[in-house]
Amino acid sequence: MTDMTEDASLAVGGLRAALLRLATWLDLVNAWIGRVIAWLALAMVLVTFLVVVLRYGLDQGSIALQESVTYMHAVLFMLGVAFTLQRNGHVRVDIFYQRFPPRARAWVDLLGTLVLLAPICLFMLASSWDYVSDSWAVKEGSREAGGLPYVYWLKSLLLVMPVLLLLQGVVWVLRSGLFLAGVAAAAPAAAVGGRAVGGGAQDAGAGAPTDG
Secondary structure, eight states: OOOHHHHHHHHHHHHHHHHHHHHHHHHHHHHHHHHTHHEEEEEHHHHHHHHHHHIISOOHHHHHHHHHHHHHHHHHHHHHHHHHHHHHOOOOOTGGGGGGGGHHHHHHHHIIIIIIIIHHHHHHHHHHHHHHHHHHHTTTOOOOTTSOOOOHHHHHHHHHHHHHHHHHHHHHHHHHHHHHTTOOOGOOGGGSSSSOOOOOOGGGGSSSOOOO
16 A cells, blocks of 8 residues: 555656646746847837938838838737746736735636636637638738738737747646645746746655745
């Protein structure tokens, strides 16, 4: 009986470690995307400056350059939304959340992801699919002469954004669930008021959450 109990405990510990590794890996994906696209903010400033110099200094215009700013703006915000969620940077309207202990926050994050975030992302995917598909079918381009011919790529962000949000939602479900199951190292960022604690899979079998 003791051996069976130990085997079961090891199996549970291994599963927890695997789930925590998955959450950590998905976190890294969104973190990498967020850090890369953050440079678009600087690129937008430089391109806008170039457009102004060309127009008012050299009396020349470029529709493609102007539209590129719109493209970069869209990419920055639509692909950065999951990174912002990861960093707990979105506005919270729940005035009670910050007063909750870590376990209560984890429950809010878990249920909020399952009941609100996931359904909304799935709705966005379903409602945008035909719209994006139609754009790809005709390889939609700019309506302006000299504009960028990649409108269908731009519209594809309507599908990429909810996918990235769903990935981050999976992270929150895994981290919140593991935290509630007793894995302190899996604590979601929001549950502890900052970044996720630990995050290493090696800690998945040890430690228990506290309500401090």
